[in-house]
Amino acid sequence: IVLLFIADYIANMIGIKKYGGSKAGVWGSTIGILVGPFVIPFLGILIGPFIGAIAAELIFNKRSFMESLKVGFGSVIGFISSVVTKTIIQIIMVIFFFIVVL
Known part of the structure; x- marks a missing residue:
């Protein structure tokens, strides 16, 4: 579980x-x-990181909206790649489990 969180x-x-x-x-x-799925049940898992990254870049780094939007897009790409990983x-x-058990 820790390995999955780190990935x-x-x-x-x-x-x-x-x-x-x-x-x-x-x-x-x-x-x-973490918050997105609770606010928007189905799409929150994709929209949450997108909005969170945009908001953080706008608030803390004073970036333009277009720069923040680019970072938000990067967060969605990162999330999708993490799902694949x-x-x-x-x-x-699972393969390791079956090899060890059998």
């Missing part, structure tokens, strides 16, 4: 940094991932 955080951070985001954008996106890690864990 999620790192993939999100890479996506945000690649699109010019800062630590504030990473934290905003992380908070958005976690899926691969979970498949490896």
